Every structure is written in C-alpha cells, then in structure tokens.
Amino acid sequence: xxxxxxxxxxxxxxxxxxxxxxxxxxxxxxxxxxxxxxxxxxxxxxxxxxxxxxxxxxxxxxxxxxxxxxxxxxxxxxxxxxxxxxxxxxxxxxxxxxxxxxxxxxxxxxxxxxxxxxxxxxxxxxxxxxxxxxxxxxxxxxxxxxxxxxxxxxxxxxxxxxxxxxxxxxxxxxxxxxxxxxxxxxxxxxxxxxxxxxxxxxxxxxxxxxxxxxxxxxxxxxxxxxxxxxxxxxxxxxxxxxxxxx
Amino acid sequence: xxxxxxxxxxxxxxxxxxxxxxxxxxxxxxxxxxxxxxxxxxxxxxxxxxxxxxxxxxxxxxxxxxxxxxxxxxxxxxxxxxxxxxxxxxxxxxxxxxxxxxxxxxxxxxxxxxxxxxxxxxxxxxxxxxxxxxxxxxxxxxxxxxxxxxxxxxxxxxxxxxxxxxxxxxxxxxxxxxxxxxxxxxxxxxxxxxxxxxxxxxxxxxxxxxxxxxxxxxxxxxxxxxxxxxxxxxxxxxxxxxxxxx
DNA sequence: CGACGGCTTGAGGGTTCTCAAGCGATGTGG
DNA sequence: CCACATCGCTTGAGAACCCTCAAGCCGTCG
Numbered sequence: 118x119x120x121x122x123x124x125x126x127x128x129x130x131x132x133x134x135x136x137x138x139x140x141x142x143x144x145x146x147x148x149x150x151x152x153x154x155x156x157x158x159x160x161x162x163x164x165x166x167x168x169x170x171x172x173x174x175x176x177x178x179x180x181x182x183x184x185x186x187x188x189x190x191x192x193x194x195x196x197x198x199x200x201x202x203x204x205x206x207x208x209x210x211x212x213x214x215x216x217x218x219x220x221x222x223x224x225x226x227x228x229x230x231x232x233x234x235x236x237x238x239x240x241x242x243x244x245x246x247x248x249x250x251x252x253x254x255x256x257x258x259x260x261x262x263x264x265x266x267x268x269x270x271x272x273x274x275x276x277x278x279x280x281x282x283x284x285x286x287x288x289x290x291x292x293x294x295x296x297x298x299x300x301x302x303x304x305x306x307x308x309x310x311x312x313x314x315x316x317x318x319x320x321x322x323x324x325x326x327x328x329x330x331x332x333x334x335x336x337x338x339x340x341x342x343x344x345x346x347x348x349x350x351x352x353x354x355x356x357x358x359x360x361x362x363x
Numbered sequence: 364x365x366x367x368x369x370x371x372x373x374x375x376x377x378x379x380x381x382x383x384x385x386x387x388x389x390x391x392x393x394x395x396x397x398x399x400x401x402x403x404x405x406x407x408x409x410x411x412x413x414x415x416x417x418x419x420x421x422x423x424x425x426x427x428x429x430x431x432x433x434x435x436x437x438x439x440x441x442x443x444x445x446x447x448x449x450x451x452x453x454x455x456x457x458x459x460x461x462x463x464x465x466x467x468x469x470x471x472x473x474x475x476x477x478x479x480x481x482x483x484x485x486x487x488x489x490x491x492x493x494x495x496x497x498x499x500x501x502x503x504x505x506x507x508x509x510x511x512x513x514x515x516x517x518x519x520x521x522x523x524x525x526x527x528x529x530x531x532x533x534x535x536x537x538x539x540x541x542x543x544x545x546x547x548x549x550x551x552x553x554x555x556x557x558x559x560x561x562x563x564x565x566x567x568x569x570x571x572x573x574x575x576x577x578x579x580x581x582x583x584x585x586x587x588x589x590x591x592x593x594x595x596x597x598x599x600x601x602x603x604x605x606x607x608x609x
Numbered sequence: 610c611g612a613c614g615g616c617t618t619g620a621g622g623g624t625t626c627t628c629a630a631g632c633g634a635t636g637t638g639g
Numbered sequence: 640c641c642a643c644a645t646c647g648c649t650t651g652a653g654a655a656c657c658c659t660c661a662a663g664c665c666g667t668c669g
Contacts, residue, residue: 185507186503186506186507204596206593208496209499209594242449243450246444246446246447249498250454252499253422253424253434253435253498256501259502259505260505260548261426261432261550303506304505304506343426343427347454348454350450350451350454352451
C-alpha cells in the first residue's frame with residue numbers, strides 16, 4: 118500500500134526517496150476503527166495528530182439541542198490538525214464516517230520530520246493552508262449556494278481530492294457516505310438531500326448508486342455548481358526550482 | 364496607541380517588554396484605507412501579511428453571478444493569513460468594511476520575530492488556530508443556526524473578540540458594519556437581517572443604533588444563540604509555566 | 610435642495626423543513 | 640430457514656423560514 122500522505126504531498130512538491138521513507142516511518146501506530154466511531158471527542162486534550170490511511174472521517178460539532186454539523190470531511194492522506202497541541206482542549210469532535218485505518222502521529226515525530234526536510238515542512242504548510250481554503254469554500258457554499266450547487270460543488274471537491282491520492286477510476290470513485298451525513302455536512306435535511314440528488318441525476322450530472330459515484334461530464338458539473346478548483350492549489354509550481362535540495 | 368496585536372496575544376501568553384517592543388517594530392509600513400476598498404484581490408500574488416491596527420476588514424469571495432460571501436471578519440489585532448506566501452495566488456479577496464489602518468508586515472520580519480522568541484512563535488500558532496476555530500464555528504452557524512441564533516452568535520463572538528483587544532465599554536462596543544455586509548457574512552438577505560435585528564431588539568437581547576451595539580444581558584444572548592465561547596480559546600493557561608523564558 | 614446610502618416595512622413567492630409512511634437490503638435470533 | 644428488527648433510501652403533503660421585489664423613510668453631504 119502506498120502511503121496516501123506521500124501521494125498527496127507530491128501534488129505540491131517532488132519528494133526524494135529519503136523524504137518518502139521518512140514520511141513512511143511516521144506511520145507507525147495505526148488503529149482500525151469501525152464506521153461512526155469517535156476518534157477524538159469535543160473537550161478532550163489532543164494527544165497526537167491523526168492521519169487517515171483508509172476510509173472517510175469527519176470533523177463535527179454537536180449543538181446542545183442535538184443539531185449536528187459536519188465541518189470537514191477527511192479522506193485518505195489527510196492530517197487532522199497538525200498543530201492542535203498548542204490548544205488545551207478540542208473544540209470539536211473527530212469521527213469516522215466509514216471503517217477507517219488511522220495513524221497516530223506524535224508531536225515529536227512531526228517536529229522531527231519537518232526539521233529534517235525543508236521541503237516536507239513547506240509541504241505541511243501547503244496542506245494546512247489548503248485545508249483552510251477548503252473550509253472557506255464550505256463557508257461560501259453554505260452561505261450562498263443553492264442545494265443543487267452545494268451538493269455538486271462537494272462532489273467536484275471530493276472527486277478532485279480523491280484523484281490527488283489516486284482513488285478515482287476515470288470518471289468514477291467510491292462514495293461511501295450516507296445521505297444523512299451529507300445532510301449534516303451541507304446544512305440540509307436528509308429528505309432534501311435525497312430530492313436534490315434525484316434532481317442532479319435527472320440532469321445527467323451525476324450517477325450515484327450503492328457506494329459508487331460517477332461524474333460523466335466533470336466540466337458540466339463544475340459550471341452547474343460554480344466550482345472553481347483554484348482554491349485547492351493543486352499546482353506543482355515550485356517543484357522545478359526545488360528539485361535536488363533537501 | 365497600544366499595538367492591538369500585543370494586546371490580543373497577551374490573552375494567551377504573557378510577553379516580556381522586549382517581546383512587546385519586537386512586535387511594535389513589526390508595525391512599520393502602515394497604510395490608511397477608506398471603507399469598502401480592496402486590500403488584496405482574488406488571484407493576486409500575496410506580498411505581505413496584513414495586520415489590522417484600526418477599523419474592520421473582511422475576507423470575501425465573489426461568485427461569477429455576483430453573489431458575495433463574507434468569509435471572515437477582521438478586527439484590530441488580527442493578522443490576515445500569516446503564511447500565505449506558501450501559496451502562489453490568493454483564492455479570495457481582502458477588503459475593508461470601514462476606514463482602516465493596516466500594517467504591511469514582510470515575510471522576513473515574521474520569520475525573524477518568531478525565530479527570536481519561542482513565546483511569540485507559540486502565540487502566532489495560537490492566533491492561527493483560533494482563526495481556524497472561528498472559521499469552523501461560522502460553518503456551524505451557516506449550516507445549523509436559524510437567523511436569530513446566527514446573528515446573536517456573531518454578536519457574541521465579535522463582542523468577545525473586541526473585548527480581548529480592549530475595544531468594549533462595559534456592555535457596549537462600536538459596531539460599524541452595515542446590514543448589507545452582515546447579510547453577506549451570515550448568508551442572509553439584507554431584508555431578513557433587518558427583520559431579525561428587529562426581533563432580537565424586541566426580545567431585549569440587543570440594542571443597536573447608529574454604530575453602537577449594546578448587549579444588556581450577555582449570558583442571555585449566549586444561550587439564545589447557542590454560543591459557547593470555548594472555541595475562542597481565551598485561556599491563559601500556559602503563561603504560568605512560560606513566565607521568564609524567552 | 611436634491612442625491613445618495615442605509616434602514617425599515619409590506620406582500621407574495623420559493624426553497625427547504627418536518628412529519629409520516631413505505632420500500633428494499635442486510636443481519637440476527639428463535 | 641424464516642420472522643423480524645434495523646438501516647438507508649424514497650416519496651407525499653403541509654408548513655416554516657427566508658427570499659425577491661417594491662416602496663418609503665431618515666440622515667448626511669455636496
């Protein structure tokens with residue numbers, strides 16, 4: 118199995134084989150979790166960085182009266198908050214959506230690996246800033262986009278992020294998340310998610326059956342959803358000048 | 364005039380007078396902007412970190428069809444993206460809401476000051492993580508909270524953030540932002556913002572006239588808005604152990 | 610004085626919600 | 640092996656929340 122973190126970071130920098138090995142060494146303590154289990158709970162003290170190796174997870178927050186908002190979705194290769202240690206307590210929870218394989222990375226090993234390689238340090242920065250950009254784009258979606266645009270935009274985003282770690286086949290990818298969770302993520306009711314999916318299917322923009330998503334015409338879905346991929350910053354612009362140095 | 368960045372960071376760490384002076388030295392190139400002017404535009408190359416000294420500014424994104432979402436609000440003492448340099452282009456714009464005094468801080472001086480003082484480095488981390496937490500809470504608001512809760516929550520957040528930089532008087536503070544901008548921030552129409560304010564006023568939860576906001580009963584507004592301040596991480600817990608070292 | 614920006618209110622319509630019920634697949638225990 | 644519970648998906652009906660369009664008001668400023 119290829120370390121999905123390596124795969125993801127190489128969308129930004131070209132890594133030497135030593136750097137790749139260093140990143141592999143970080144993945145030591147792993148644990149397997151079932152679907153809809155908590156990884157870290159709101160109020161807990163953060164102990165380590167959680168790196169998703171397999172499966173889908175999420176950040177979420179539950180209000181007192183039970184309303185639940187999924188704040189971000191984590192895919193293989195995603196690190197959940199590389200620097201939470203600075204804060205005393207978690208202000209949200211991390212939970213799995215599907216069954217997951219998660220690596221627990223300690224703070225010292227993060228410090229170590231970034232101290233050893235400037236390129237990895239910069240790549241970690243890139244990963245953090247892109248996560249923040251994704252969070253901002255969710256704000257735009259929730260604030261401005263209609264249900265069809267909102268869902269379409271999410272499909273575009275997740276498809277591109279899955280593609281960046283090699284988890285797509287042509288126009289298809291696994292999509293193992295329930296309509297209820299989609300609703301909690303998009304601020305829509307389950308019922309309305311269902312109707313919106315029906316509409317997107319009727320328009321020929323997506324196919325979604327079982328746990329398989331197909332986007333037959335990606336540009337069409339992009340423009341229907343006002344999706345502009347530039348916020349994902351998948352440009353490997355600096356790599357040319359960075360090749361060779363460590 | 365006290366540097367509001369110093370004031371803000373001291374909510375997290377206790378700074379020595381050298382550290383305070385170092386932070387003051389960062390504030391060299393300042394520029395004054397009128398209301399509703401752009402500071403940095405979507406697509407631009409980031410040149411420096413913008414630090415707000417006076418006035419209110421915001422991050423925003425405009426969709427092709429004109430819809431506009433205010434993604435975050437910046438108050439005095441806020442730094443706009445301390446590490447944007449890693450990314451090639453801005454994926455959003457920064458603009459003023461009111462007339463502003465803004466310091467342009469160069470990348471080298473950020474690196475310098477964090478290299479000199481561990482406490483400042485940690486405080487900058489804290490500021491970044493709190494910004495991210497605020498962004499997450501906006502996601503929760505837009506996704507789950509009703510208009511009254513959403514606005515009430517924003518008032519609570521901004522009041523606490525203003526208090527952290529000494530910009531409140533008892534139960535009141537300046538609130539110099541238009542209902543149209545409030546709408547763009549909360550994903551609501553101007554008309555509905557107006558009606559929601561009316562409702563909050565009728566419930567005795569806020570007074571808002573001119574550019575002055577009063578929250579007569581803060582706990583009441585908190586509970587009406589499901590506001591839990593823990594995500595702002597205004598606990599100076601580590602300062603005791605950190606006093607003395609640099 | 611007239612123009613303008615921001616605030617306020619009314620009326621009608623649209624998007625999304627809640628409640629309710631039914632269907633199909635999966636899994637478990639008697 | 641079948642009965643039954645459970646979970647996720649689907650659909651209908653009516654209501655709630657929020658939107659758009661439109662107009663009027665108030666203060667400021669040139």
